[in-house]
């Protein structure tokens with residue numbers, strides 16, 4: 001296997017997606033409007049309503065994490081488009097290594113998610129959200145963000161390879177993906193359910209990978225993680241470790257399922 | 265030298281329920297234009313997909329492209345072939361030049377290598393003036409030409425063109441034909457598949473006719489036509505077709521009878537030694553009250569060849585018609 005060629009091929013796939021993304025950038029910027037509105041509008045409203053430690057920065061960090069996950073979930077659709085128009089076959093008759101196709105695509109999807117994340121972060125700053133601007137924290141935040149994007153992109157590349165078409169793919173993302181987001185600390189700490197009939201949701205939260213991304217991002221952005229104060233600074237490294245493992249694992253499975261799906 | 269050697273190539277789908285390619289054996293010689301002819305679903309695309317390494321065969325005794333095994337040495341093959349698929353595949357969100365650029369990169373070409381090559385190819389397919397336009401503004405013929413350019417980027421020794429001219433207007437088709445002839449003159453071996461008989465007749469040095477995945481005939485166009493006898497008589501009429509066939513089959517100078525039904529009535533194809541036998545045929549049909557509406561005599565065309573071997577008319581009057589069961593009785597294999 002020629003490593004230099006594989007690398008060049010991966011970059012070519014990545015570059016093509018980026019160019020298309022740039023041509024269609026209007027849609028990208030339109031998709032930023034709603035989360036931006038939430039950061040500016042809903043944040044302050046929520047703040048005045050709850051005593052659970054929910055602040056503007058809590059909501060803003062939740063929205064930032066949410067937009068990474070949501071954007072990365074949509075990433076594999078670019079590959080589906082290529083498959084539907086037959087472009088995938090054009091790549092497959094060329095000697096390009098098969099894994100370069102999936103890696104290049106995933107890289108482009110992750111790139112979009114991170115770009116969205118950075119824009120949301122910038123919007124939060126403009127909205128004078130109270131974040132920690134310590135350089136180490138910013139680096140930690142970006143690190144968790146990147147790992148999250150890679151993890152979600154890998155996971156849903158695998159889902160797409162199994163689902164095979166847009167209908168099943170969006171069904172799976174809706175019925176499995178979204179509950180993971182909503183049954184998380186995104187907008188409200190799950191500890192809020194403590195004394196209700198839904199107390200189990202708090203414990204289920206430990207098995208929800210979204211929470212590890214959220215807690216990591218929140219910890220680095222805010223300097224502490226509401227609802228998880230008892231874990232102290234451990235929460236940052238733990239989140240990096242767990243999301244890092246998931247990113248590695250799902251990049252491997254995503255690549256595996258893709259390779260399997262193109263072998264006919 | 266054979267650039268493609270295939271022996272007992274088979275591909276089944278749905279756990280064997282569909283035999284798309286069935287025990288196919290053929291060779292393609294260097295420098296020729298080799299044409300696949302067959303009705304829809306005959307297995308042409310499936311064969312092309314296997315030879316271009318996109319599909320793995322179910323089984324084969326031998327399947328070599330440019331001396332490489334299609335399963336074991338797929339990557340070697342990929343480096344040295346060009347393909348244009350049946351469905352038009354160009355990225356409409358990119359310009360012509362960008363489409364070619366990314367493809368060149370898939371082949372590991374550097375900018376210094378691909379830049380001049382792309383200009384040269386765009387020149388060849390007469391798209392230089394549209395090089396920087398988005399492909400979404402191109403006509404079907406232009407997209408096809410761009411696909412040819414893309415198929416040639418890596419300087420292939422062997423070019424596969426699957427139903428290249430499907431859906432193009434006659435002028436655009438003619439233009440594509442000229443490119444194909446020209447490329448062939450430059451020494452590129454070309455595999456084409458087509459629905460259009462005139463196209464295959466005009467382009468191909470040798471034709472393989474396949475139906476339901478099976479090889480029916482493999483020969484030059486002129487030999488295939490010769491096998492059908494000197495002249496082809498086509499009668500369109502109404503009446504009792506069974507009686508008509510019975511009385512015609514008693515005339516021993518008729519080499520072959522191929523009846524089909526369409527919306528005008530019955531079409532009977534006959535292969536006869538010459539025009540002088542026409543009166544006997546008319547008499548025979550008159551005597552059983554079979555009304556002749558139309559009668560034409562011509563040299564056998566590839567249409568007749570096709571009708572002869574597959575029991576179908578190539579162009580679409582087959583839609584309304586159904587193949588007559590009786591026809592099998594009169595099939596005579598050469």
Ligand SMILES: Nc1ncnc2c1ncn2[C@@H]1O[C@H](COP(=O)(O)OP(=O)(O)O)[C@@H](O)[C@H]1O
Pocket residue numbers: 277278282283284302303304305306307308309310311
């Ligand atoms: N991926 C597939 N799965 C199942 N059946 C297929 C598939 N591809 C082709 N076939 C079937 O194989 C047969 C040959 O198809 P194809 O090679 O496309 O024919 P042609 O190109 O001559 O029109 C058809 O019956 C078609 O329905």
Ligand SMILES: [Mg+2]
Pocket residue numbers: 308309310350427
């Ligand atoms: Mg076909």
